[in-house]
Amino acid sequence: MAVKLTGDGSGVQSTGDPSFYALGLYYTGTQVNYAVVCERKLWLFSRHMEMEKTSDAVLLGRLIHEHAFAREKKEVAVDNRIVIDFSTRDGVIHEVKRSRSVEEAHRMQLLYYLYYLKQKGLEVRGLLHYPRLRRKVEVRLTAESERKLRRLLQQIQQVVRREKPPQPLRKLSFCKKCSYYELCYA
Numbered sequence: 001m002a003v004k005l006t007g008d009g010s011g012v013q014s015t016g017d018p019s020f021y022a023l024g025l026y027y028t029g030t031q032v033n034y035a036v037v038c039e040r041k042l043w044l045f046s047r048h049m050e051m052e053k054t055s056d057a058v059l060l061g062r063l064i065h066e067h068a069f070a071r072e073k074k075e076v077a078v079d080n081r082i083v084i085d086f087s088t089r090d091g092v093i094h095e096v097k098r099s100r101s102v103e104e105a106h107r108m109q110l111l112y113y114l115y116y117l118k119q120k121g122l123e124v125r126g127l128l129h130y131p132r133l134r135r136k137v138e139v140r141l142t143a144e145s146e147r148k149l150r151r152l153l154q155q156i157q158q159v160v161r162r163e164k165p166p167q168p169l170r171k172l173s174f175c176k177k178c179s180y181y182e183l184c185y186a
């Protein structure tokens with residue numbers, strides 16, 4: 001099946017699990033990613049403390065994306081909530097990443113996109129790209145991965161409702177590369 005997504009996601013109907021909407025599980029891909037990486041980062045980001053725009057690592061990631069897939073159609077936004085790097089007519093949505101340091105977070109982010117689209121009646125596959133490593137990872141929604149994702153969405157809901165941010169991870173080697181480092185350790 002070809003993936004047909006309009007720029008704003010209009011034209012696709014919500015036909016999926018009603019609890020997805022009833023529970024207010026409306027998050028962005030970045031929030032899903034951060035829920036795996038660090039709950040504090042998730043909380044800060046969800047309170048609109050967005051540091052990514054000033055991060056060299058994020059800028060580098062964008063450059064890699066733009067150069068590696070210059071001919072592909074870029075960034076499809078659905079509902080102004082999820083932003084897919086690009087989709088192809090073979091029923092695949094693609095996500096481009098710089099390094100595999102948080103591959104599980106990348107996988108869950110892409111699984112979330114698959115799940116989100118499934119709620120709209122679109123069943124597609126996902127492909128993670130690591131152009132610098134010449135590596136691709138296929139991601140499919142299964143009953144087990146869907147259960148795992150739903151648990152993660154519930155975890156996000158709990159974290160973003162907290163009044164105070166979770167404690168820093170105290171993993172300095174990891175945190176030093178994080179764009180929120182100064183908010184956690186200054």
Ligand code: SF4
Pocket residue numbers: 037038039040041167168169170171174175176178179180181182184
């Ligand atoms: S610096 Fe570390 S503790 Fe702070 S948000 Fe980033 S990953 Fe989390």
